[in-house]
Amino acid sequence: MASDLSPLWISLKTSLLATFITFFLGIVAAYWMLGYRGKAKSLVEGIFVAPLILPPTVVGFLLLIFFGKNGPVGKLMQPFDFSIVFTWYGAAIAATVVSFPLMYKTALGAFEQIDNNLLRVARTLGATESTIFWRISLPLALPGILAATTLAFARALGEFGATLMLAGNIPGQTQTIPMAIYFAVEAGAMDEAWFWSIVIMVISLSGIIAVNFWQESREKGRNRNRETRVRKQNTQAHESSFVPTISSSVRLSVDIAKTLPSFHLEVAFNSDEQPLGLLGGSGAGKSMILRCIAGIETPTRGRIVLNGKVLFDSEQRINLPSRDRRIGFLVQNYALFPHMTVAQNIAFGLPKGLSKGSIRVQVEEQLLAMQLQGLGDRYPHQLSGGQQQRVALARALASQPEALLLDEPFSALDTHLRSQLEQQMTETLADYNGVSLFVTHNMEEAYRVCPNLLVLEHGRTVQYGSKYEIFEHPRTMGVARITGCKNFSVAQFVRSGLIEASDWGCQIQIMEAIPDNITHVGIRAHHISFTNDPNQENTFPCWLASTSETPHRMTLFLKLHSAANNPQDYHLQAEVFKEKWATMKDQPFPWYLRLDLLQLILME
Template sequence: MAPDLSPLWISLKTSLLATFITFFLGIAAAYWMLGYRGKAKSLIEGIFVAPLILPPTVVGFLLLMFFGKNGPVGKLMQPFDFSIVFTWYGAAIAATVVSFPLMYKTALGAFEQIDSNLLRVARTLGATESTIFWRISLPLALPGILAATTLAFARALGEFGATLMLAGNIPGQTQTIPMAIYFAVEAGAMDEAWFWSIVIMAISLSGIIAVNFWQESREQGRRGHREKRGRGQTPAEESSVLPKLSSTVGLIIDIEKQLPSFHLKVAFNSDEQTLGLLGGSGAGKSMILRCIAGIETPTKGRIILNGKVLFDSEKRINLPSRDRRIGFLVQNYALFPHMTVAQNIAFGLPKGLSNGSIRVQVEEQLLAMQLQGLGDRYPHQLSGGQQQRVALARALASQPEALLLDEPFSALDTHLRSQLEQQMTETLADYRGVSLFVTHNMEEAYRVCPNLLVLEHGGAVQYGSKHEIFEHPTTVGVARITGCKNFSVAQLVRSGLIEASDWGCHLQVMDTIPNNISHVGIRAHHISFTKDPNQENTFPCWLARTSETPHRMTLFLKLHSAANNPQDYHLQAEVFKEKWATIKDQPFPWYLRLDPLRLILME
């Protein structure tokens, strides 16, 4: 006699329906919870995952109380003479409820693993939230969502306790495979129990194995491409294709933002000349860019770009990122990994263009950035330098009124950084908009930016041309950020003379001495050596230790007497190795001179 296969069809029917429902409900709930910041987040999360931790019989009992004839849903259905209890619909509902937490939690994990910079950059490129979901979040989370779907299906297929409570065990109507196994064992029909156990294991495992195989094949393909990718090309010699903006260009910033670690409070203006934001980690550089781009919201203040108010706390204006026309180049470039180079660049183009116009503009950007022939490649097939140029091309394609560059060279090696720095300088020179360049590298800032804003602990400490800031830093902090290594507490003795108490000497100075002078400094490469001990600001010194770089020697020197240990020194001097070769064998004391024109007087 042929076996009764109704449990198989009932299980497949209920499991597929449950998976279909949980697929949409789970993704929607996960994406909503990803951005939800309300006080009820923990409570909602607990409700969503409760079926995963409660005993299935308890879940079934609660469903029975809800859908039964005395339950709220049951009473609503009585006039229609329809009941969910003890029907295959009940089995599907039970399977949906118990499989939903797996779908929800796995999909949530997939969404959380997406680099948040990708979403932020997409907003600055003018993408709406729906566009971001369909074109970025969903495609990137798809592997995790497929895994979640497989797990949800397997959980729905294996559901027993809740189904038994709500739908019962009616052969041919609600008897699923798990119930067929249970009652076969109870009746002593072990062959039948084995048969259904093998069937349910085969169905569940085949789905999981298939998804794992697909994910492994996908990752192997990516690894193969990474191993084959070529070296980065040289930067473009041509100037970039850049938008022409109005002659009235300017950025006005006056904002405050209270953060857990410090209070950001800055006010400055910027025009077409590139402004470098220079400061150490935690100074607030990147936070300023994020506020301008609309990624973060200042506590109060205003941001105005080319006469358009982007943010004003008093007037309650806060334009979303997509409406600000800001090009944002983040440290890791945030290229969309599932899109080709051409698709990445096209993402930043204005909406409504024809396919032909899109192709033309993408090709222009590829040509300008020396990326010809790479349009069909994916980001993981590119070198770091190529990735940076694609990100820059994408930002410029959106025709931004301001270009924000957040440490764009930090992920590159020294040689590639030098090459791309030259191209970046040329690009910014041709760009007809406001550009802000964030860095903590003083030499990089000096080469790229005509003007600098030096930041410390969330505040601006000096603002001006790079020449003014490097030649005349006003505070010890600014001097240290710009590379000065030698400082001493200073007091005014008389006009033209100060005492450097930490160095144990008096110094003649040429600059006007501030009334509130606090420190004097001198850069290591400005210290010179002489054989004439009678020159002004010349002192005997002894060598405490040395430090070697490929081209220079750093000498740690103590004034007036020999050093007691390698840490006993007053000043650091830097000399080329050719100079070092001429002085290293000379007897002590040596004589160093602190040029009055090179001394830095700080308030």
């Protein structure tokens, strides 16, 4: 054992000070770089991580030049008769510089792992950036930050080259454990070198083990709480649920354009208290519209007005931050704060300044309204997908939003649960007095939930109106496809009341006048009927090419006028219930199908 223990105290003193400094500097730098989008980002990043790449002696030499008596800092300190070089302060500075990159990079990785939807939703709930940092970002990144702190401490404790260059090897003043080991080996004192090596390994490994033990204990504690949780008795739900009070003159006006790499978004529409469905395929721009309204994305130009309040106006340079827009945003993965209980998640959306009693009452009202009684103390990972969705909806409504934005809220649910929650969502939106926009690519879902629809293709509005108008009279082939139509043909004018369906090889009578811009005709699969009378209008002989079965229906792929050569040789798809299929499948060919005049769709 070494007779002089001063290297231990000097190492602990310098490494703890260095860790304390890098803890704050590393977190601040990591959080700042997370949102920094300047042109100098690569340069700043390179400066931050340079001590991790450069040899320690080079780092020490640069520090010596910087803090030496002829350096910029050294000259500033000369009037005060103070020097950093060859003092334990120099050792602490060297340890700080070389340990900073580990703290910075690990903390940055911890912050980057946080789901951006959590931060976006928090902003729509009215949270300031400081609130988001202290209540969401920092708690979620804490395990990674603790790991970073441990690594920074171990690196500071083991620093040798930079410390030797700046602080030297002065026994009792600047000699740290790594230098004690080096000079013990140089002097042939192997027992002393072994002693200090074991000491530094024990200290370093103890810190890492302690952090791992804390993380394991934390997870076991959560599991134990989950297993031993005493469930509250369910109470009867009130007849009326808590619904924000919104002015009866609710109105949203959107007229925006945004240039994106894949397409150009340009839409204009108005919405009132009735839920408006945004229907379209993937990449149509549905979610981007919601993000622009919520303030998560900024349109290139345009104007957004909610209840007379301008949220965005490119000409007047108005762009309210998300927290000031009073928008409730329900994203696809629900974005519940994983470190908060159900009650805390809901309370996060409540207006600021409420007393604890008021918060508790309003949270209970939301739990009752969403049928979540007894679940207030649970964490999101302890809930089913349907329960998570209801918590997210309760949290959004608790913020008393003037507009509620729902971005494919059923996409992650199974069929049975989707049906149950869809019914509850429809009831909730019926009671909600604000504007509600519902994004989906599922036509049946849109039809059941929303009285009005806005159909999008490649960032443009192709049809806007009531769901009955859009499903019964789609204007374009794109709208017809989105609304479930499967049969299309190029249409050519023959004479008044008659068109040629060239893809089907037949002439079709129609009841309405033929507009000049009509290019296609279509009919839905379930509107095709079968008859035994071949002399009816729009009746044609057909042969079966192939079939496709669903639990309740059969899809028949039919070729007109002649037998099919292969399963892909067909003109039309028809859907029939299995009861109908059972009566017709053994009938001899040709069958006769009829295209009802009232069900034909003329499209641009």
